[in-house]
Amino acid sequence: MKQPRIVGISGNAKRPSKTRALVCTVAERVSQKCGFAVDIFDLADLGPSVETTRDEASAETKRVLEAIESADALIVGTPVYKGAYAGLLKHLFDLIEPLALKDRPILLTAVGGGQRHSLIIEHHLRPLFGFFEALTIPTGIYASEGDFTNGTVSEPGVNARIDHAVRQLGAILGNEAFRGS
Numbered sequence: 758m759k760q761p762r763i764v765g766i767s768g769n770a771k772r773p774s775k776t777r778a779l780v781c782t783v784a785e786r787v788s789q790k791c792g793f794a795v796d797i798f799d800l801a802d803l804g805p806s807v808e809t810t811r812d813e814a815s816a817e818t819k820r821v822l823e824a825i826e827s828a829d830a831l832i833v834g835t836p837v838y839k840g841a842y843a844g845l846l847k848h849l850f851d852l853i854e855p856l857a858l859k860d861r862p863i864l865l866t867a868v869g870g871g872q873r874h875s876l877i878i879e880h881h882l883r884p885l886f887g888f889f890e891a892l893t894i895p896t897g898i899y900a901s902e903g904d905f906t907n908g909t910v911s912e913p914g915v916n917a918r919i920d921h922a923v924r925q926l927g928a929i930l931g932n933e934a935f936r937g938s
């Protein structure tokens with residue numbers, strides 16, 4: 758069976774980044790439990806430019822857009838900025854073809870300074886991917902800055918949600934290991 762191609766995209770524009778760390782943790786868990794490799798990109802990979810149309814996009818931005826559109830599943834992460842997703846991450850998805858993510862499984866994650874905006878996944882990220890008619894994974898993963906130790910997720914509740922969401926992604930992708938679990 759052909760291995761699904763999974764792409765992680767993180768809305769951080771600088772590193773180190775807890776948003777990227779959360780996407781990487783989810784990606785590692787997907788690799789461990791499903792055996793799928795994940796390619797990860799972040800906005801720091803794209804440099805400082807903001808292209809208004811796809812034709813104007815740099816070669817690197819086009820490469821990331823093509824990776825997103827051709828993936829079998831996505832892991833998306835955003836830092837919380839002013840109670841919503843990062844504007845530049847939205848801008849990247851503004852350059853995606855409207856039908857390119859239809860029926861695509863997407864696991865949603867976000868990192869904020871505290872718990873106050875933990876519904877960002879339900880109020881902002883899920884509606885964005887609703888526009889694309891994507892199949893968002895039911896369990897979203899929100900973490901606060903305090904849920905990390907030395908750059909990795911250390912809070913047991915967040916780790917449990919990661920396992921749960923990864924099981925749901927595995928089931929949707931039809932992975933043998935998840936049948937009946």
Ligand SMILES: Cc1cc2nc3c(=O)[nH]c(=O)nc-3n(C[C@H](O)[C@H](O)[C@H](O)COP(=O)(O)O)c2cc1C
Pocket residue numbers: 769773774775776777835836837838839840841868869870871872873874902
């Ligand atoms: C411009 C800006 C706006 C922010 N707004 C919020 C906010 O509304 N709610 C919140 O919980 N955290 C907010 N934060 C904190 C960031 O969400 C938090 O530091 C970030 O998720 C850490 O991710 P990173 O390490 O990937 O940058 C804000 C940070 C910045 C820089």
